[in-house]
Amino acid sequence: MKRRRRIVFFNRSYYPDFGATGQLLTELAEDLVARFEWDVTVVAGMPLAAEELIAPMHWYAPVRREARHGVRILRAWGTARPNRTLSGRILNYVSYFASASAAILRLGRQDVVVSLTDPPIVALTAMAAATLTGARFVFLCQDVFPEVIRLLEGPQNPRIEQLLAAISRRTVSRADRIIALGETMKRRLVETKHADPDKIVVIHNWADTSAIVPTSKQNPWAIEHGLADKFVLMHSGNVGMSQELDALLDVAERLRDLPDLVVAIVGEGSRKKALQEDAAKRGLTHVRFFPYTPKARLDESFATADIFAVSLKQGLAGFIVPSKLYGILAAGRPFIAAVEDDCETAQIAREHDCGIIVPPGDRERMAHAIRQLYVDRAACQRLAVNARAAGLIYDRPRAVEAYNAVLSGVLS
Numbered sequence: 163m164k165r166r167r168r169i170v171f172f173n174r175s176y177y178p179d180f181g182a183t184g185q186l187l188t189e190l191a192e193d194l195v196a197r198f199e200w201d202v203t204v205v206a207g208m209p210l211a212a213e214e215l216i217a218p219m220h221w222y223a224p225v226r227r228e229a230r231h232g233v234r235i236l237r238a239w240g241t242a243r244p245n246r247t248l249s250g251r252i253l254n255y256v257s258y259f260a261s262a263s264a265a266i267l268r269l270g271r272q273d274v275v276v277s278l279t280d281p282p283i284v285a286l287t288a289m290a291a292a293t294l295t296g297a298r299f300v301f302l303c304q305d306v307f308p309e310v311i312r313l314l315e316g317p318q319n320p321r322i323e324q325l326l327a328a329i330s331r332r333t334v335s336r337a338d339r340i341i342a343l344g345e346t347m348k349r350r351l352v353e354t355k356h357a358d359p360d361k362i363v364v365i366h367n368w369a370d371t372s373a374i375v376p377t378s379k380q381n382p383w384a385i386e387h388g389l390a391d392k393f394v395l396m397h398s399g400n401v402g403m404s405q406e407l408d409a410l411l412d413v414a415e416r417l418r419d420l421p422d423l424v425v426a427i428v429g430e431g432s433r434k435k436a437l438q439e440d441a442a443k444r445g446l447t448h449v450r451f452f453p454y455t456p457k458a459r460l461d462e463s464f465a466t467a468d469i470f471a472v473s474l475k476q477g478l479a480g481f482i483v484p485s486k487l488y489g490i491l492a493a494g495r496p497f498i499a500a501v502e503d504d505c506e507t508a509q510i511a512r513e514h515d516c517g518i519i520v521p522p523g524d525r526e527r528m529a530h531a532i533r534q535l536y537v538d539r540a541a542c543q544r545l546a547v548n549a550r551a552a553g554l555i556y557d558r559p560r561a562v563e564a565y566n567a568v569l570s571g572v573l574s
Contacts, residue, residue, distance in 0.1 A: 166201040169194070169569060170269055170297075172288040173278035174240065174258045176206030177230060178214040180454060182399065182485040183280055183304050186367055188233075193562040195232035200569075203234040203272075205265045205287075207258040210242050211430060213456055224261035225268060236265040252322075255281035263287045272297040274569055277333065282307040282326050285333040298572045301337040306330070306350055306481040310404075330355050339572045341365050341565075344506035346480035363568050366506070367485045368561035369492035371553050374461045376494030376546070383462035387452065392424040393536055396467035398455070399486040401431030406473040406500055409523050411441055413471075414449045416529040420536060425471075428452040428463060464493035468542065469535050472499040472507055476522040479505035491516065491553030496545030498531045500524065514552035516545050 171191060175184030187204070194200040208219060219226060219239040228235040240258030243250030262284060272295040277288030285301065292299035308326035334340055334357040342348040342364050351357040384390040397410060407427070414425045425448060427437065434451065441449045455463040470490045474482060479502040487507050490497050497517040499507045511517035518535075520527040535542045 166199055167274070167570075167573065168201040168203070168270075168272045169274040169276065170203040170205060170272050170291065171276045171278065171302075172205045172262060172284045172291070174207035174238075174254075174262075174280045174284070175209070176204050176235065178212035178216060179206075179209035180211055180213055180457070181280075182367075183278065184209075185457070186485065187278065189370070189558060190562060190565060191233045192231045193558070194566065194569075197559075197562065198566045200566075201234075202232070203236060203269065205236045205238055205262050207238050207240045207262070208242055210254070211454070221257075225265045227268075236268060238262040238265050255283055259283050259287060263290070266291045266294060269295060271295055273573055274298050274300060276300045276302055276569075278302050279304045279307065283329060285329055289333070289336050298338045299336060300339045300341065300569065300572060301333050302341045303347065303351065304343065304483075306347065306354065309350075309354065309481045310478070334358075334361075337361060339363060339568060341568060343367055343483040344480070345509070346504050346506055347483060350480040363564075365561060365564045365568070366556050367483065367488050368556050368558045369488040369553060370558040371492045371550075372558075373457075374464060374489055374492035374553075376550055377461060377465040379466055379468075381462040381465050383455070383459055384466040387450075387466070389424060389426065389466050392422050393420065394424050394426050394467045395469055395471055395532060396426045396428060396464075397471045397473075398426075398428040398463065398467070398489070399484075401427060401429050401434040401437065403433060404475060404478055404482055405433075406475055406523055407433060407437055408440070409473065409500065409525055409528070410471055411437065411444070411446060411449060412525045413529045413532065414441075414446050415444060416525065417532060418446075418448070420533075423448055423536070425449045426452060426467070428455055430454050460489065461493065464489060464495060467493075467495050469532065470495055470497040471528075472497050472501065472517075474499075474501045474505060474507070474522065476502065478502075483507075488553065488556050491549045491556060494546050494550035494553070496535065496542055496549055498528060498535075500528055510552060514548050514555075516549035516552050518545075 175181040177188040224239040226237045238261035275292040275297045277285040308323040340362045518531045
């Protein structure tokens with residue numbers, strides 16, 4: 163009987179963590195087992211935020227075996243401090259890193275080792291695992307460090323940045339194959355990390371178009387929140403530092419005269435409390451905040467939106483790729499994106515004519531674009547149809563097939 167190919171992924175975020183990277187990795191790992199008969203292990207951390215609770219762990223027993231849908235999970239203990247503080251982020255990184263390093267002893271023989279970037283130092287553990295098990299090493303770049311933290315607000319530490327830069331250069335040099343989330347990210351890796359372009363394969367993130375489908379605004383989620391008869395501009399996903407959500411409040415203030423407009427900010431994150439306080443101080447009663455939507459109701463939540471707002475701060479194009487875009491496309495909804503012109507989001511909007519692009523932080527142009535679609539519902543519908551067609555291109559089965567091809571190819 164032929165031995166199944168063995169692969170291990172290193173990433174803190176995994177089921178039941180509802181971070182976007184963790185959800186995507188969960189889908190990828192389970193599909194590699196179910197569709198392509200890989201033997202899959204994930205060295206995951208404790209969830210920082212999750213729909214379901216899991217049994218607690220303790221530092222003196224740093225690794226626990228679990229299993230779900232055919233995937234073997236080595237759960238590595240780590241702290242779950244708020245990521246908005248530098249000390250909390252470092253403690254989360256280091257504690258998971260130490261436990262994940264201990265998990266190497268439980269791996270056994272592997273054919274492929276894959277490192278993601280949560281946290282960025284986990285690549286050191288993954289490279290050690292590849293060396294010890296004689297496996298090929300693949301780097302799946304979800305974010306480019308240290309540029310991501312350097313371009314975000316908050317405390318900076320030059321020594322930490324130097325360490326992360328050295329780890330990034332070592333990772334791309336050591337990798338047998340690098341997976342980037344878009345052409346701009348590929349270019350950033352070549353320009354800033356001196357990556358070999360022949361090693362890099364571009365595979366976009368995805369959404370499951372069988373789970374997220376275009377449905378009516380007259381759905382239970384919309385009715386429950388009193389949004390079924392409103393014109394809804396929605397931001398859905400992480401309410402964090404990489405987006406220009408302060409600008410979204412300024413845009414909402416410029417659109418006070420639209421009587422049935424609701425700006426819905428759906429999700430959790432480090433900036434949510436400050437944004438709620440600012441909106442209340444400014445009397446923006448048409449800006450409403452909603453908690454994270456469980457995956458099972460995501461199609462209803464997305465269907466409630468007439469248009470979506472997507473944003474990324476100046477300078478982050480290619481260093482971060484907004485994964486929320488693919489769910490928007492699957493839901494068949496147009497979007498207005500305040501992003502740089504070479505951002506993957508802008509490229510998709512132009513290629514498929516499914517969204518409007520404005521410069522990052524340009525409040526006037528974003529407000530004007532929203533007014534355009536508010537008035538011209540036919541244009542809004544045309545963009546919506548194009549969005550769903552684009553979503554079918556970036557569908558989960560097609561993305562997993564591309565991963566299987568790359569991972570199989572690295573063994574050739």
